[in-house]
Amino acid sequence: MSSCDTCVVRNRAICAGLDNQEIAALSAMGRRRAVAAGEPLIWEDDDSLLVANVIEGVLKLTTSTEDGREQIVGVAYPSDFIGRPFGQTSKASVVALTDARVCVFARNDFDRYAREHPELEHKLLERTLAELDRTRAWMMLLGRKTAPEKIATFLLEMSERLSETGCAVKLGPARRFSLPFSRQQVADVLGLTIETVSRQFTKLKNEGVIELPSRREVEILDRPALVALAG
Amino acid sequence: MSSCDTCVVRNRAICAGLDNQEIAALSAMGRRRAVAAGEPLIWEDDDSLLVANVIEGVLKLTTSTEDGREQIVGVAYPSDFIGRPFGQTSKASVVALTDARVCVFARNDFDRYAREHPELEHKLLERTLAELDRTRAWMMLLGRKTAPEKIATFLLEMSERLSETGCAVKLGPARRFSLPFSRQQVADVLGLTIETVSRQFTKLKNEGVIELPSRREVEILDRPALVALAG
DNA sequence: TTTCCTGTTTGACCTCGATCAAGGCGCGTT
DNA sequence: AACGCGCCTTGATCGAGGTCAAACAGGAAA
Structure with a gap:
């Protein structure tokens, strides 16, 4: 296989609703690519030359001020x-948080293909609307929630997002998981400093709400307490 | 005209790319509706029964916590x-900030119509992507900017958004404009308190960066200074 | 004109989270 | 085992912005 069939085939987001012929055409356009943890894929303010599809791994989307925030x-x-x-x-940089595999398309080709295949555009629209909802919920967190509330909300979101990953069967939220974020990155998600994040984590540990087996591992001991704290 | 032709015809967002027949069909579905300032159009967590198009006026999209933030x-x-x-x-409530006129569609009808008209879905996708970009820029403001930076950014954004309104010709950003927000609402946009907003406004006035002819009016005297402050 | 009402400004004080500065821990290398 | 290097935690202190309270418009009604 010269192109990345499985890369597209595995991807329920893009494929649903397309027939086999369409999937084959999309496959021929895409190029599979590995991205190591920490490696950038797109730079902020770059010309938008490529779009991609995540097959495996987690990536962050960031914006920065000139002074480095x-x-x-x-x-x-x-x-x-x-x-x-x-x-x-x-408008945002994309950097891999873990080793990742993505399926990359030239934006021009993708745009053209999308315009000719309404089913694909429809899928894209549904996902974009869902992402907008999620982003708006995050605005509430950034603008109005306190540090303890932010941390609790974050842990609950993580436990849900990380349980779905790569699994067709819908499991409940994960009780124990491995964070794809460093403490600094958690701070960058929540609009906090690394020290505040650390302090809140240890506070939750001392209160018996969570356990921290290692730096990246989290185990939720008392989910109801976490839900109450999230507000 | 039994339905709201002009409501659709005036709307460059939805109409561009549709032919006359399609516009007529959309028009037949929509219902024009006036919304008074302060009046809600959609409640948070409601069943999503309607979608709409703004013809005139400004509306806010909000989410709230249980304790009223x-x-x-x-x-x-x-x-x-x-x-x-x-x-x-x-996932959000919609409330009119000024008297407004909107063109309302039953969501079911609209969904069905959209799925049958790829050009409409494409327009919708482009707008949703643009809105997502704008929302993400706002996340940076909420999470990482200081109160003075937030206020400066807000005033610049207002001067751009309010100059476009209802005018086909692309003017530059407005030098003077009337805020569609009360002080409390500005605070709710920026994740601040009303007192902080008020103090920052008067500080800018005292520094000669802006003038405040009345509660809702703003005149930008020193745009470069504002740009510098926005960070 | 005066009164009232609501939204805004201003002041005094306090708190949460940022900042600054050590230390500690896990882990790979020699 | 000893060292070095990131990352994380902990402590001490500070300050931006929140909270509480009072005074101050500006517009509508009497």
Whole structure:
């Protein structure tokens, strides 16, 4: 297989609703690519030259101020779409948090293909609307929630997002999981500093709400307490 | 005219790319409706029963916590689309900030119509992507900017958004404009308190950066200074 | 004109989370 | 085992912005 069939075939987001012929055509356009943890895929303010599809791994979407403050504005999990179709520049950088595999398309080709295949555009629209909902919920967190509330909300979201990953069967939220974020990155998601994040984590541990087996591992001991704290 | 032809015809967002027959069909579905300032159009967590198109006026999109904290997560101007197609519930309340006129569609009808008219879905996709970009830029503001930066950014955004309104010719950003927000609402947009907003406004006035002819009026005296402050 | 009402400004104070500064821990390398 | 290097935690202190309270418009009604 010269192109990345499985890359598209595995992807329920893009494929649903397309027939075999369409899937084959999309496959021929895409190029599978491995991205190592920490490696960038798209730079903020770059010309929007490519769009991609996450097959495996987790990536962060960030914007930064000139003086180096960073805010993570989105997180892409397997089956998520990244990049900016129908736009001249992308407004966010994309960097892999874990080793990842993605399926990359030239934006021009993808745009053209999408316009000719309404089913694909419809899928894209549904996902974009869902992402907008999620982003708006995050605005409430950033603008109005306290540090303890932010941390609790974050842990609950993580436990849900990470349980779905790569699994067709819908499991409940994960009780124990491995964070794809460093403490600094958690801070960048929540609009906090690394020290505040650390302090809140240890506070929750001391209160018996969570356990921290290692730096990246989290185990939720008392979910109801976490839900109450999330507000 | 029994239905709201002009409501659709005036709307460059929805109409561009549709032929006359399609516009007529859309028109037959929509119902023009006036919304008084302060009046709600959609409630948070309601079943998503309608979608709409802003013809005139400004509306706010909000989410709230149970204890009453509010965050404005979006603002809809003329030609903007509001509501949640293809979704069971809407995640935000929509309330008019000024007297407004909108063109309302039953969500079911609209969904069906959209799926049959790829050009409409494409338009919708482009707008949703643009709105997502704008929302992500706002996340950076909420998570990482200081109060003075937030206020400066807000004033610049207002001066741009309010100059476009209802005018086909692309003017530059407005030098003087009338805020569609009360101080409390500005606070809800920026994740601040009303007192902080007020103090920052008077500080800018004392520094000669802006003038405040009345409660709602703003005149920008020193735009470069504002740009510098916005960061 | 005066009164009232609501939204805004201003002041005094306090708190949460940021900042600054050590230390500690896990882990790979020599 | 000892060292070095990131990352994380913990402590001490500070300050931006929140909270509480009072005074101050500006517009509508009497």
